[in-house]
Amino acid sequence: xxxxxxxxxxxxxxxxxxxxxxxxxxxxxxxxxxxxxxxxxxxxxxxxxxxxxxxxxxxxxxxxxxxxxxxxxxxxxxxxxxxxxxxxxxxxxxxxxxxxxxxxxxxxxxxxxxxxxxxxxxxxxxxxxxxxxxxxxxxxxxxxxxxxxxxxxxxxxxxxxxxxxxxxxxxxxxxxxxxxxxxxxxxxxxxxxxxxxxxxxxxxxxxxxxxxxxxxxxxxxxxxxxxxxxxxxxxxxxxxxxxxxxxxxxxxxxxxxxxxxxxxxxxxxxxxxxxxxxxxxxxxxxxxxxxxxxxxxxxxxxxxxxxxxxxxxxxxxxxxxxxxxxxxxxxxxxxxxxxxxxxxxxxxxxxxxxxxxxxxxxxxxxxxxxxxxxxxxxxxxxxxxxxxxxxxxxxxxxxxxxxxxxxxxxxxxxxxxxxxxxxxxxxxxxxxxxxxxxxxxxxxxxxxxxxxxxxxxxxxxxxxxxxxxxxxxxxxxxxxxxxxxxxxxxxxxx
Numbered sequence: 001x002x003x004x005x006x007x008x009x010x011x012x013x014x015x016x017x018x019x020x021x022x023x024x025x026x027x028x029x030x031x032x033x034x035x036x037x038x039x040x041x042x043x044x045x046x047x048x049x050x051x052x053x054x055x056x057x058x059x060x061x062x063x064x065x066x067x068x069x070x071x072x073x074x075x076x077x078x079x080x081x082x083x084x085x086x087x088x089x090x091x092x093x094x095x096x097x098x099x100x101x102x103x104x105x106x107x108x109x110x111x112x113x114x115x116x117x118x119x120x121x122x123x124x125x126x127x128x129x130x131x132x133x134x135x136x137x138x139x140x141x142x143x144x145x146x147x148x149x150x151x152x153x154x155x156x157x158x159x160x161x162x163x164x165x166x167x168x169x170x171x172x173x174x175x176x177x178x179x180x181x182x183x184x185x186x187x188x189x190x191x192x193x194x195x196x197x198x199x200x201x202x203x204x205x206x207x208x209x210x211x212x213x214x215x216x217x218x219x220x221x222x223x224x225x226x227x228x229x230x231x232x233x234x235x236x237x238x239x240x241x242x243x244x245x246x247x248x249x250x251x252x253x254x255x256x257x258x259x260x261x262x263x264x265x266x267x268x269x270x271x272x273x274x275x276x277x278x279x280x281x282x283x284x285x286x287x288x289x290x291x292x293x294x295x296x297x298x299x300x301x302x303x304x305x306x307x308x309x310x311x312x313x314x315x316x317x318x319x320x321x322x323x324x325x326x327x328x329x330x331x332x333x334x335x336x337x338x339x340x341x342x343x344x345x346x347x348x349x350x351x352x353x354x355x356x357x358x359x360x361x362x363x364x365x366x367x368x369x370x371x372x373x374x375x376x377x378x379x380x381x382x383x384x385x386x387x388x389x390x391x392x393x394x395x396x397x398x399x400x401x402x403x404x405x406x407x408x409x410x411x412x413x414x415x416x417x418x419x420x421x422x423x424x425x426x427x428x429x430x431x432x433x434x435x436x437x438x439x440x441x442x443x444x445x446x447x448x449x450x451x452x453x454x455x456x457x458x459x460x461x462x463x464x465x466x467x468x469x470x471x472x473x474x475x476x477x478x479x480x481x482x483x484x485x486x487x488x489x490x491x492x493x494x
Contacts, residue, residue, distance in 0.1 A: 004141075011139045014104055018137065023101065025137035030112035032061035037082035039117060040125060048119040058127055060085060061112045061135060063164065064105060065142075074102075075126075078113065079164075086126040087113050094132055101134070108138030156481050156489055169482075175294055176471045176483055180247060182290045183267060183467075192243040192269060197232035199225060199249070203446040206230030208387070209252040210440045212262075225251035230388065230462065231449045233270050234417060237460050238452045245269035247467065258479040259409060261468070262488050270417070270462040276400045279414040279461045280377050283404060284311050287375075287470070294474050301476055302407050308374060315402075317380040318364055326367040333360060353437075357382025357397070372405035381415075387427040387443050389415035406473055414463030421453035 018025040039058050043051065062080035073090040091099040093115075105111065114131040143165055155162040155169075162169050188194065202221070204211035206228030214223050229246050236244050247267045254260060271278070291298055291309050298309040316324065319333050332338045336356040343350055343363050350362060360382055368378075380398040383391055389399035401415035418424050427443075428450070434442035471483040481487040 007141050008139060011106060011137065011141075014106075015137050015139070017104070018101075018134070021101075023134065025134060027133065027135050030061065030133050030135055031059060032112060033059040035082040036060060036062065036078065036080050036085035039085055039127065040083070043117050043125055046117075046119075046125075048123065051116075051118050054116055054118075057114065057116050057130075059112070059114050060127065061110065063110050063138075064107055067105075067107065069103075072099075076111075078111070086120075086124055087115070087129055087132070088118075088120070088126050089129045089132055094129055098132065102132055105134060106138060106141070108140070108142045109134060110136035110138070153489075156487055157492060159485055172471075172475045172477060172483060173485060175475050179290055179294055179471055179474060180467065182293055183286065183465075184247060186286055186289055187245045187267075187269065190243070192245045192271075193241055195233070195236060195241070195244050195246055196248065197226075197229045197236075197246060201226050203444045203449075205444060205446045205449065206232075206388070207250075207252075208385070208441045208443055210254060212251050212253045227252050228266070228464065229268050230464070231446060233268055234457060234460065234462065235449070235452045237270050237272055238455055238457050242272040242458075243270070256488060258481070259469070261480050261484055264480070264484075265467040266464050267467055268462065268464045270460055272458040272460050274459075274461040276379075276402055276414055276416045276461050279463045280315070280402055283412055283414070283463065283465070284313055284375075290470075291474060300474065302473060303476070303478065305373065307407060307473070313375040313377060313404075315377045315379060318360060318378050318382070318398075319380065321368045321372075321376075321378055322360070322363055324368075325371050326363070333363075339363065355382075355384045357384030361385050369405060369410070370408045373407055375404065375406045377402045377404055386415065387431050388418055388424075390418045391423070409469055410466070411469050411473070412463055412465045414461065417457065417460040417462055419453060419457035419460060421450050424453055425450050 015025045039060065060078065060080065062078040062085070064076050065079045065084065066077040068075045072092070073088065076087040076089060078085050078087050089099070089102055094102065112133045112135050113127060113129050115127040115129040118126060118128050120126055143161070155166070163173075184194065200214065200223040202223060204224040204227055206226070207230065209227040211224040211227050214225060215221070216223055228250055229248065233244055233246060245267060247265065249263055250266050251263050253262060256262065288298060288309055288311060291300060300307050300309065319330060322328060322333060323330055328342060332342055336359065339356065339359050340350070340354070343359060346363070346366050348362055348366060350359065354362075364378075379402045380392065381389070381401045381403070383389070383397055383399050386399040386401055389401045392398050392400055399415060401413075403410050404412040418427070428445045431443040432445055435444070468480050468483050471477070472480060475483060477483050
C-alpha cells in the first residue's frame with residue numbers, strides 16, 4: 001500500500017510539473033482521425049520496402065499499455081477502442097523538448113500521435129511518431145504487467161479497468177452488442193414493431209416475482225419497478241398492434257447468483273393469431289440464426305462440453321421429463337400426496353399446504369432442470385403456476401406453455417395468452433389468496449388489464465427471452481456478471 005501511495009504522489013507531482021511548464025495534462029485540442037485497426041488494415045499487405053519514404057500520415061490516440069526505452073528512442077504499445085498499435089518515438093524525430101516531456105509519460109497515460117507507417121526489423125507494422133502529445137495524465141497505475149487484473153471482485157467493481165487490461169472481456173461485450181442487434185434486426189424483418197412500455201407500474205404484474213418499491217412524491221403513491229412488460233405489451237395487441245417486441249430491463253427483488261442479477265435484460269414479444277407451438281418454431285429459428293452469425297455454427301463450446309443447437313430441439317412435457325430424469329412412475333406424479341412424499345425424499349422442504357401444480361414445479365427444478373444440457377422445450381406447465389397462460393383445451397390442469405432450457409438454465413418462457421377476461425380475473429383472485437397466505441411473489445390484481453381484455457384480445461402467443469443468459473451461452477461465460485457491464489454488488493468495504 002505504501003508503494004501504491006508513493007506512485008500516486010509521483011503522478012500527482014507530474015501533473016503539477018506539467019502545469020508549471022504551461023502544459024495541460026488534460027488537453028482536448030488534438031484531432032484524432034484514425035484508429036489503430038484502420039492503420040493495421042490499410043497496410044497489412046505492405047512490406048518494408050513499400051513503406052519506406054511513404055508520405056502517408058496518421059493521427060491516432062490511445063492509452064499507453066507498454067513501453068520499451070532505448071535511451072534516445074522508445075517503442076510504445078498504444079491501445080484504443082479498436083485494438084493495439086506499436087508506436088516508435090525517437091528524439092531526432094519529435095524534437096528535444098517533446099522527447100524530454102515524453103520521457104515523463106507513464107503506462108496508462110492517454111496520448112495523441114501523428115506519424116507515418118513503417119515496418120520494424122522484426123516486420124511489425126508501426127507508426128513512427130513525428131509528434132506525440134499527452135492528452136490525459138493517468139493518476140492511478142494499471143495492474144501489474146505480469147499479473148493483470150484477475151481478482152473477480154475488482155473486475156466487476158471496476159469494469160472500466162477490466163476493459164482496459166483484458167481484451168477478452170472487451171470482446172464479450174462487443175459480442176453482446178452484436179447479439180442484441182441481430183435479434184432486433186430479425187424481429188424487424190419479421191414485421192414486429194419495437195415499442196417501449198413503462199418502467200414504473202402501479203401494479204406489479206406480468207410475472208410471479210417480488211418487486212422493488214419506489215415512491216412518487218407528487219402523486220403521493222408507491223410504484224413498482226417493473227418485473228415484466230407483459231401486461232402493457234398485451235394492451236398494445238388489444239389496441240391493434242399485432243406483432244410487438246421490447247428489449248429492455250426488468251427488475252426483481254431476489255437473490256444474486258451466477259444466474260441472477262436484480263436488474264436484467266429481456267426481450268418480450270407478442271404475436272396475434274399465433275400459438276405457443278408457433279413460438280417454439282420461431283424461437284428455434286431465431287436462436288439458430290444468431291448463433292450461426294456470432295459463433296460461426298450450431299455446435300458451440302460451453303465450459304468443458306459442447307451444445308448442439310441443430311434443430312429440431314427436444315420437446316417434453318413437464319411430467320414426462322420428471323419421469324425420464326427422476327426415475328419415477330407417472331402414477332406417483334398424478335397423485336398429490338405421493339408427489340409430496342417423493343419431494344420429501346429428495347430433501348425438498350415444502351409447506352404442507354403447497355398445491356399439486358406448484359409441487360410438481362419444485363420437483364422439476366430439483367430433478368430435471370440441471371440435466372437439460374442440450375436445448376429442450378418443456379411443455380404442459382400446471383395452471384396453478386401460470387396465471388397468465390391459456391388453459392389447454394383437453395386438460396384444464398395444464399396450460400399451453402413452454403420453457404426453453406439450455407445448459408441447465410431456463411432461457412425462454414412462452415405461452416398462448418389467456419384472453420378470457422372472466423377466467424383471468426378468477427386467476428388474479430386466486431393469486432391474491434396466495435399473496436394473503438404469505439406468497440410475496442404472487443401476482444397482484446390489475447383491473448385495467450381486465451378491462452383491456454374485456455374489449456377483446458385476439459388469440460395471441462407471447463414470449464420472453466433472457467438476453468443475458470443467451471449472451472452467456474454464445475460467449476461461453478459461466479456467470480451472468482461476466483455479461484453485464486455493471487452487475488449489482490454488495491457495498492464496497494472501505
